Amino acid sequence: MPKLACVAGEPSGDLLAAPVLSALNQIPDMAGLEVYGIGGPRMQAEGMRSNWPMETLSVRGYVEAIQQLPAILKLRKELIQNLTHEGRPDVYLGIDAPDFNLGVEHDLRKAGIPTLHLVSPSIWAWRGNRIKKIAQAVDRVLCIFPFETEIYDRAGVASTYVGHPLASDIPLEPNTNQAREKLEQQLKIPRHSFDGVVIAVLPGSRSSEIELIAPVFFDTMQLLSKKLKGQKLHFLIPIATPRLRAPLESLLLKAKMHNPDIDIHLLDGMADEVLEASDVVLIASGTATLQAALWKKPMVISYKVPWLTAQIMKRQGYLPYVGLPNILCGEFVVPELLQDDATPEKLANAIQDWLEHPNQVAELKSRFTQMHETLRRPTGILVAQAVAQTISNHRKQRVNP
Structure with missing residues (x-):
């Protein structure tokens, strides 16, 4: 055998x-x-x-x-x-x-x-x-x-x-409406509940990432809700592993205490469905950024690590970017806000910038389609x-x- x-x-x-x-x-x-x-x-x-x-x-x-x-x-x-x-x-x-x-x-x-x-x-x-x-x-x-x-x-x-296996698993053309309907069924909420702007929020798959970057992402969601008051915002967070549910639920509870009307949904797994359903993505640096690119989504990449880790990595790095979409494209096609730049204000502004510039989104989708075909x-x-x-x-x- x-x-x-x-x-x-x-x-x-x-x-x-x-x-x-x-x-x-x-x-x-x-x-x-x-x-x-x-x-x-x-x-x-x-x-x-x-x-x-x-x-x-x-x-x-x-x-x-x-x-x-x-x-x-x-x-x-x-x-x-x-x-x-x-x-x-x-x-x-x-x-x-x-x-x-x-x-x-x-x-x-x-x-x-x-x-x-x-x-x-x-x-x-x-x-x-x-x-x-x-x-x-x-x-x-x-x-x-x-x-x-x-x-x-x-x-x-x-x-x-x-x-890259993800390039074969993910279709060249996303079906955003179908993905939204699937998520509505999963959450047992009425159809068309996700009419409006859907923002996927992926704070990482490790406990250390949830500890360092997830609170900043939740503050960013609060800020976006204030900045874009006239729009119906839906925030979807796929939970990478079961052990991350408790800390994310704790952050959600705090968010609801500050703003009971904020629409945030936690889903077990379903990262692909969440990304396909989204208009824009707020995401921690890692493999998931490539996943988001293959779904042709505009994104804002962020990350925080302990200060000493950041100093060591900075000295050993050769490239000016850390996100896989930027590395594969050879330039900054999506913003990266890392360490001290990972503030709710800067992240919210970068998300808002994508929502207000559909022509740039269209150009990015074309670039990501070319990347997808190469990796397939x-x-x-x-x-x-x-x-x-x-x-x-x-x-x-x-x-x-």
Whole structure:
């Protein structure tokens, strides 16, 4: 029975890997494939056995990682011990989470286990010296952005462009009205309740993000309600994971105390439906910004991290922007308001600016459509084929060393 070990460290990795596992189930040679390691609900729904909680790895930034370090190191030790002994797989697939996965991949490769890494670390944005570590740790990098393979070719690292799975999952043309009707049904509210301006608010998928940026987003919603009094505003917040519901409900309660009429809805998951239904998006920097771009939505990107984390990242960065839409377009096509600039006043003004300039929104949608077409590949199938081929080669080598 073929064996695949894989590790996704956060919800975005779970989202990326699920189509891969689904595609693997369709490959005849992979019949009976055993998949185990660390993954989220989407991967588990495709038959994966998650032996450790993904939440242990879901941290962002140096300060947060240091606080979580003992738990991460313990998990890493247990994982490597398992995979080099009784749980030895035919191949290891690391999904993003480079600070964790590259170390694991290095040790497994030394132990003779083939390693693949899905999602190139952002060596083109910061910490470019990591390419040496990647070369030592990974047999092949599976790149989700087209310009990355050239960087690996120059460094002598095998790589394959597989496209971004979100680009295949999300249609080229959003259906805003249909998405609104679906959300109205989900919330059990009358049809056309969302007539007016729908603003999607995505404060992140980590507890630290909710703690640092969500209060600012709620203050921004309050301010927008005052600034745009003459318009009917609806704020929709998809909750990334169940553990985030309680802190978001607490913030919602405070918002209602200040302004009982403010229309804010919390939804479990449903980020795609919320984005498709929206007119404009207020969003924390991360994979979700690409999701919003693929839904062709104007957005304002924001982020806050502890001061020390910000200083370290600033010194190691190569690009003037952090949001994926801006990185892929090579310029500021959407505003980024980070750290001290992440104030309710500036965020509200930037959201209002999109609402008052429909011509700029139309230009942005055209730009995002071009990006979508470039990223659209049968990603799940391409990654599954790379995994299946690696397993096949590894098994042949064991038979004919």
